[in-house]
Amino acid sequence: MRKRAFVKAILAASSLLLFSCSGKRVIDETDVPSHHVIITYLTTGNKPHDSGTSEMLEKLNERLTKLVNAELVIYYIPWNNYQTNYNLKLAEKDGSIDLIGTATDWLDAWKNASLGNFMPLSDDMLKKYAPKTWESVSKEHWDVCRMNGSIYLMPEDNYTQWTNHGFMYRLDWARQAGLNGVHSWEDLTKYLSFVKENKGVIPWDSDGSSSTFQATGYISSKSDFIIADGITSTNMFGTRKSNLKKIYSPFLEGRELVDYAKLMREWNLRGFWKEEILTNNMTGSNDNREEFCAGLTGIEQHHTQTWYTQVYNKLKKQVPGADSGFFWFGEESQNVVYQTITHGAMAVSAASKHPERALMVYDLLRNDKECYELINYGIEGVQFRRNSSGYREPVPGSQGIVTNYWWGRNDDLEVRDTATAWDVFDEINAVYDKCKIDYPFSQIVWDLSKVSSELDAVSDIYGQYMGNICYGQDPDPEAYVAQFRAELKEAGMEKIIAEFQRQLDAFYSNGK
Structure with missing residues (x-):
């Protein structure tokens, strides 16, 4: 009884007028706090089969119940065909999910917002039901999360990370190959050839799923192409760093894609991956x-x-004498863009039956120390412990947790772990700081509505061709790229570029 009264008092104090996706509605004082609710959080990733996550959730839900009379369950979208299945689940709008992990650059956040899959959040709603998050996010960052005046996303804007892609390689093997590290695609080709001929392993045992990052990685290395986030997850559109006012697609024009296709054909013929790639x-x-x-x-x-948090120290531990380096995409042209703050973000489902409580839960996961450590690290003493230096390390023999909570991490509450190579982190940060630019279009919400059918068509064509291009499957790569581009044109690629050019012109004409 005391618990119920405590929760009721907290929630009654914050019950005001709210806005939902269908308009205004009044939340009575007794409507939200008087009953226990389940908040379902959707994330990408494979569902864990061990008991570590469920054990953590029991502990977390004790605290969530105490504070906001709610508990959390996790709905996983498996990695296999995740993009399609993610969008299909969101489109159901059946009330089965509440909090949605999303991103503008790799999970179609703005597309889903424009389709009505996310709930518009008023400033007052966030102030009342996620007050700590509201206070910690700057006005400029909230504006990045707006579309047509309403906020649709809560950004992961207080977490330092580098999510630009590249290749991790064996630095000790590169030196044996006569290379001072790998710093170009030509270096990488020499390195892989050395591995093939001398190490008795498959140079790259790829699962064939990295075509999007691989292709744009080559293009950004050999040019000053910058991806425009929020248009397609295939990263087909953007500008040049040297001309931020002109939309173009290197998949439709230029030599970079042709040169890349030829190189991948060479890699295939030289056996750098399995035949059944x-x-x-x-x-x-x-x-x-x-x-x-x-x-x-x-x-x-x-x-x-991933390199400095998961791989660097693990390789050294498992293979004595081994060392690794990182060849980052864009290194040759010093072309790196610091990610948008909505690379990870949380949204509320438009069909959520408990949006206010969902915001309360999110506010705790992001800002409450105990909830934060549970959702990110597990139970202290069971799944993780602190060493004498205060660093986090797993408890030997423990079952870890899988929550894939990439949508609200907070540097103010992070506990540094022993697995991360923090000296490498500091070194690569210094390298990037010398040449990085901030993402230039964070305040553009691309309107996809006028070219949605064309975007679907070119994305389908991309899917048909790009795997073959990225893994050198066609014997005539130049002709194959020409065929790919012809189909893109026929599907409306030029119409898409013209439409986004119009939007970019409007952005600059408004004084941006």
Whole structure:
């Protein structure tokens, strides 16, 4: 009874007029606080099969129940075909989910907002039901999260990370190959050739799923292409750093894609990956990252952050004498863009039955120390512990947690872990700081409505061609790219570019 009275008092104090997706509605004092609710959080990733996550959730839900009379459950969208399944789930709008992990650059956040899948959040709603988040996010950052005046996203804007992609490689092997590290695609080709001929492993045991990052990685290395976030998850549109006022697509014009296709054909012919590369991801028979950390393959493609937080120290521990480097996409042209603050963000489902309580839960996950450590690290003493230096490390023999909470991390509450190579983190930060630019279009919400059918069509064509291009499957790559571009034109690529050019012109004409 005391618990119920405590919760009721807290929530009654914050019950005011709210706005939902269908308009205004009044929340009576007794409507929200008097009953226990379940808040379902949707994230991308495979559902864990061990008991560590459920054990953590029991502990977390004790605190959530005490503070806001709610509990959290997690709905996972598996990585296999995640983009399609994610969008389909959001489109159901059946009230089965409340909090949605999203992103403007890789999870179609603005597209889903424009389709009515996210709830518009008024300033007053956020002030009352997520007050600590509201206070911690600047006006400028909230404005980045607005569309047509309403806020749709809560940004992960107080967390330092580098999610630009690149290739991790064995630095000790590169030196054996006569290279002072890998700093270009030409260096990378020499390195992989050395691995193929001397190390008795598959140079890159890829699962064939990294085509989007791989292709744009080459293009951004050989040009000053900058991706425009929020148009397509395939990263097909953007500008040049040297001309931020002109939309273009290197997938439709320029030599970079042709040169890349030729190089990938060369890699294929030289046996840098398995012959069945494009079906590798269906078998579940390999984990390239684990193989890399065990010294069983030559490269791994992913974020900078993955390298210094997960791979660097693990490789050194598992393979004595091994060392790794990171060839970041854009290194050759010093072309790196600091991510948008909505690379990770949280939205509320338009069909949520408990949007106010969902915001309260999110506010606690992001700002309450106990809730934060539980959702991110697990139970102290069970899943993690602090060493004598205050660094976080796993409890030996414990089952970890999988919450994939990438939508509200907070540097103010982070506990540095022993797995991360913090000296490498500091070094790569210094490198990036010398050449990075901030993402220039964070205040543009691209209107996709006038070209939505064309965007769907070109994305489908991208999916049909890009895997073959990225893994050198066609014997005549130049002709294959020409065929790809012809189909893009026929599907309306030029209409899309013209429409976004119009929007970019309007952005600059408004004094941006």
